Amino acid sequence: MSTPPSVAGLPAPASEPSGPLRTSFRSALRPQGIRYRPLHAVTAVVTLVLCLLLLYPLTIMVWRTFVLGGDVIGFDDLERVFTDPRTRSAVTNTAVILFTAGPLALVVGGMLAWLNERTDARFGLVGELLPIASLLVPPIAGSIAWTFLLSPNSGFVNVLIRDVLGAIGIHLGSGPVDIFSWYGVILAYTAYMVPYAYLPLAASLRSLDPALEEAARMSGSSPLRTFVTVTLPAVKPAALSAVFLVTVVCLGIYSVPSILGTRSGIDVMSTRIVQSMKFSYPPDTRGALLLGLVMLLVIGVVWLLQARSARSGNYARISSRGQSDAVVSLGRWRTPARLAMIGYLLLMSVIPLVALLFVSVQRYWTPDVKWDELGLQNYRALLSSSGPAGEALRNSLWLGTVGSVVGVLAAVFAALYLYRSTSRLARVADGVLKLPGNMSHIVLAVAFVLAFAGDPFRLGNTRWLLLIAFIAVYLYQAVLQSSDALSRVGDDLTDASYTSGHGEGRTLRWIILPLMAPGLVSAGILFFVHIIGDVNAAAILAGSRNPVVGSTLVDLYEGGDHAQLAALAGILSLISVAFVLAALSLARFLTRRR
Template sequence: MVMAFYAVPFVFMNASAGLRNLDPALEEASRLSGASTFRTLRKVTLPAVAPSLGAGFLLAVWFGVGMFSIPAIIGTPANIDVISVRIVELLTFTFPPQTDLAIGLSGFVVLFVGLAYWLQLRILRRGRYATVAGKGARAKTIDLGTWKWPARLLVLGYVLVSTILPIVALVLVSLNGFWTPNIAWDNLSFAAVTEAVFQDATTLKALRNSLLLGLVGGLIGILGAAMIALYVARKRTALAKGIDVAVKLPAAISNMVIAVGILLLLAGAPFHLTGTLLILLIGYLALYLPQASIAADAAVSGVGKELPEASAISGARPSRTFRKVYVPLMIPGLVAGWALLFIRIVGDLTASAILAGTANPVVGFRILEVFTSGSFALLASLSTVLVLITATVLVVVLAYTRRASKLGVSTRVGGV
């Protein structure tokens, strides 16, 4: 249940970006032809957003198969084994390391991810989805009628169970100062949060480092992924396909294995990057560039050929076409992809546990330290601050994409 809750927001961001890029004229033409709302959804809307749904599906598979933190924290005490935790145990906590068995288990991870990647390629190659064309239109709101309140209750119930109640638990433990079922409401105070997070030099430094890495790493990752996605989408050559596979290949490997490999490669001679933020940035990009690539693929797939071809016919260079045509049309999907990278980097646990240290602490490393020591109040306080930061980023991103959708895509394209 927790892993499903964790994957839903990333799927939602990709799907919502695809829906905002959908041409409403297609749905309107279906309704004018006499099709019902359900038939329009099945025959027009879902095929139109198939690339975004495929991206969300692939991300969900990647998160589920390669997840380490949730199974380790919840499953290990309950004696529930999963492949990702078992691989980490074989490589890290077993002496001598059972590399051969870990590689064999990694083959299943490669199989699952490869199957999901193949399904996404099938969706993208079918070519039956709609793209953003040269004219803008606003989507029509569908009246659910008697299903309005059941739908609202379903959504509100999901938000309550997946978000509000866990956050309330974090806040109560943070303000109470310790974990207990008997809450003394008169003793709740912000002093515990302030002292644990903002008055502790190590925690405050870890928070600053994580925010800096999230901003810079998210920007570098999503821009690089966008350029690769454009090249792959427009060239359709064996080299382009090879580059696409190479970018997504790290997703088929355990995050722990990649982090250990980066540490062995860059920590010693001749690079000597141990204890620096640069090795963390490289590690985060290596781990999360595949997710950025999926988000960029969804954004690129929503751009039609009409406007780029018109730009080329008008004499614009490819760089100008990229800046004036592709970037404005891809911005909603790219912003969602940046938010995905930012949240993943700021809350990373696996790479942070290996690549970070006392000289370059980050939030994930600090959380692992606190969890090991058993200080649940400090853990809840740091988690509460992290939730507030990531929630603020999500709210800003959703507000921006909604505003961009209302203004219309066509108004943002010009100057060619």
């Protein structure tokens, strides 16, 4: 059996395959002589329910905003929004960040994936975990960590540099590094987007048949030439998937620009949407929707390019034929490559996390450390019965656990339906399930409040509203991963199962799901991490009776309590690390059992 996809692999979107893949897979999952297919009916119903879960609140929001008000979006609204200097500046700034931080994230993520999966510089489990370490720290807390390190006046790194320069006679009043600048914002964006580039590329590279690279090297090609001429073309669909995910994340992230961009004077589209929804009275829903449509247009173009490439079917899949575990020998470049990887991981993940934990044991954030005053007083205050942090942690853990299990199971059924059906309805469902990736989570949160908080559901200020909203918001990522994991199941394996007389249910249980297990564990990891660290949707949906970690972090930030913010982020990060390690260990165990 071939090497399975990356345990932490975030795969390509569930674009519609064609040719032999589509035909063989349909025949494999639809045994001859069975007219009524219960599994197909179940997957269709689940997919329909998921689509309704997304479309209903959006329809209610549009109905209440435009139809009940007796008005529609017109040229006056377009002129008002897009002639506003703040909107033009936000669109321009977003484009600059997308075309600078995006390529940087793709290059760094691609090189990390290649070094980890295809060369003898790989680090194994540590190498798989550390590139996604920035996902373990909530984006808002990660942005705060960068301010702890690189704030021009009191950042730890800046103070250290000034002390060193002062010892040789160079005295600076502030800096020399300013995180509240263009390069600071681009650095933070890049650090947060690298995992979304790394994961799909790592999954594809691990499944790539090494015989192709071996043939190129035997023909005299250098490792670099082999990478450019053989490896990159073979993982083109995964590379376009990475472009798609990086684009979605770059356009939709709110925490980084709200912390770093505001003080830098760098406004982006996501912050303009939040300002229109939260800080305008009455809320400028039309302006927010128009900006959301611009995001949707950009992401739609990228998705069409990715889908066209994926239809070629030119990528590796799991089959019953074995493959070697050959890797590229870097020779004398092995040590520099490992040092570069360690340096990147320290800079982008470990050091910010250490800064958070260090500030969390201070009474307040200050570069003048009083070592005798360091302690756990912030943790005790947060977890005391008088504070909301304990309840927020319990709520977030419950939401993360239940949401990840239910979300992944729903994503599996949706992926099965999308791969089994060639109808126009399936293509429409595929587009609907991708909607959360194309919209601001703030806008989606408002839609869920309008749809489910009042009559007839009355779910306002409850954990159930948060649960269904989180599942809907992050479902598209699980569907993408489940679809890719499904596409990597070799047709000969499912054909053999049906030839042996097994039905579709038994084939799914004993063949398809076990082979999809690593990808499903990956989906569960990101589902859990995103839910317990969500800031954008939680700021709208959570209330005093159902606090979650995301809304509590926002309250602590707005109150200026950096030490307690760091303590809560530290607890959240430790929980996330423990969950991810356990999940990766489980996935590796399932892989070894094949």
